[in-house]
Amino acid sequence: MTGKYLVTGATGFVGSAIVRALLARGETVCVLARPGSNRHNVASLKVAVVEGRLEDEASLRRAMHGCARLIHAAADYRIWVPDPAAMMAANVDGTRALMRAALAEGVERVVYTSSVATLGHVEGGSADEDTPSTIADKVGPYKQSKFLAEEAVRRMVAEDGLPAVIVNPSTPVGPGDVKPTPTGRMIVEAASGRMPAYVDTGLNIVHVEDVAEGHLLAMEKGRVGERYILGGDNMSLAGILAEIARITGGRPPVMKLPRAPLYPLAVAAEAWARISGKEPFVTVDGLRMSRWHMFFSSAKAERELGYRHRSAHEALKAAVEWFQAKGDVS
Numbered sequence: 001m002t003g004k005y006l007v008t009g010a011t012g013f014v015g016s017a018i019v020r021a022l023l024a025r026g027e028t029v030c031v032l033a034r035p036g037s038n039r040h041n042v043a044s045l046k047v048a049v050v051e052g053r054l055e056d057e058a059s060l061r062r063a064m065h066g067c068a069r070l071i072h073a074a075a076d077y078r079i080w081v082p083d084p085a086a087m088m089a090a091n092v093d094g095t096r097a098l099m100r101a102a103l104a105e106g107v108e109r110v111v112y113t114s115s116v117a118t119l120g121h122v123e124g125g126s127a128d129e130d131t132p133s134t135i136a137d138k139v140g141p142y143k144q145s146k147f148l149a150e151e152a153v154r155r156m157v158a159e160d161g162l163p164a165v166i167v168n169p170s171t172p173v174g175p176g177d178v179k180p181t182p183t184g185r186m187i188v189e190a191a192s193g194r195m196p197a198y199v200d201t202g203l204n205i206v207h208v209e210d211v212a213e214g215h216l217l218a219m220e221k222g223r224v225g226e227r228y229i230l231g232g233d234n235m236s237l238a239g240i241l242a243e244i245a246r247i248t249g250g251r252p253p254v255m256k257l258p259r260a261p262l263y264p265l266a267v268a269a270e271a272w273a274r275i276s277g278k279e280p281f282v283t284v285d286g287l288r289m290s291r292w293h294m295f296f297s298s299a300k301a302e303r304e305l306g307y308r309h310r311s312a313h314e315a316l317k318a319a320v321e322w323f324q325a326k327g328d329v330s
Helices: 013-024 057-064 084-104 140-160 182-191 208-221 237-248 262-276 284-289 299-305 312-326
Strands: 005-008 029-033 048-051 069-072 109-113 164-169 171-173 202-207 227-230 233-236
Touching: 005 013, 013 029, 013 171, 013 208, 029 057, 048 057, 057 084, 069 084, 069 208, 084 109, 084 140, 109 208, 140 164, 140 284, 164 208, 171 182, 171 208, 171 312, 182 237, 182 312, 202 208, 202 237, 202 312, 208 227, 208 299, 227 299, 233 237, 237 312, 262 284
Parallel strands: 005 029, 005 069, 029 048, 069 109, 109 164, 164 227, 171 202
Antiparallel strands: 202 233
16 A cells, blocks of 8 residues: 555544555654544654534645545444434535545545444344345434435445445444443443443444454455455343453343333433433433344455454453553543
8 A cells, every 4th residue: 555645533543443454554644623623543653634614624635635545433332312414514524525535635535434234234144235225224313424425425436426435333342432432431331340230232343443443454465346344253231241241350231121212311311411411321312222123244354355363352352451541440
């Protein structure tokens, strides 16, 4: 891989892992950062920081100038938001604007960070890149925005010749989750012994550094217009919480809760969040999503890209240790 890179979302969780992976390979990296953003994740890295916003296409053109390759990892990732329109603007309109800027500046290669949220579900099995899915299947503004953004990228590949490869990370965990993400919040609560119960659901857990390597493999080997799941191990939520308990020496929750009684609690939590400004831990959309085991297969990425992932135990252990070192686990 040659040529200067522009990475969006580099101050965030997945984006900063991508930047570290690029620097380890000796690449020259510019990062796009919003004015006033928290830059802790890139503060010690040898990168050029260019200020700009996804809502400001002129700033995107300036950031892109002279870059041969683009990795677009920026996204508003929250299960609940007080203003869904703002999330749509960032994730959908911002992606369109960035891709237009990439075409205008003659970028040679693009990797767009989508999500398994855009894919369908297979009850009792694992979904892949070809599992059918529509916008009607998508619960909540985050999944809807990522679905529409990925559709926009695919359309620009077909109609405008955008040289983009799409990757679909599953549920990344590990070091650098500064916000933290919704999954990171769950890990912190579980590691602190504050999750006495669980609902019957499941996730695909992957180490964030494996996701970062997957981006580089997609840049090098991916087929333009194709999408590749970057995942890890499928685990039930009960299994995830039990693994975190083993890592911390704590006790795993043994109480499985029915969803129905939790909906009034979620409604109340969201109402309080609108007053307090703090994101609720239980949300209506989160409960609706939990009806499915969100299991996925990375077989295509393994076959075509040479993608590999470490165990969920390693990923969760890295996440717990990072949160402990940061002082988030009490």
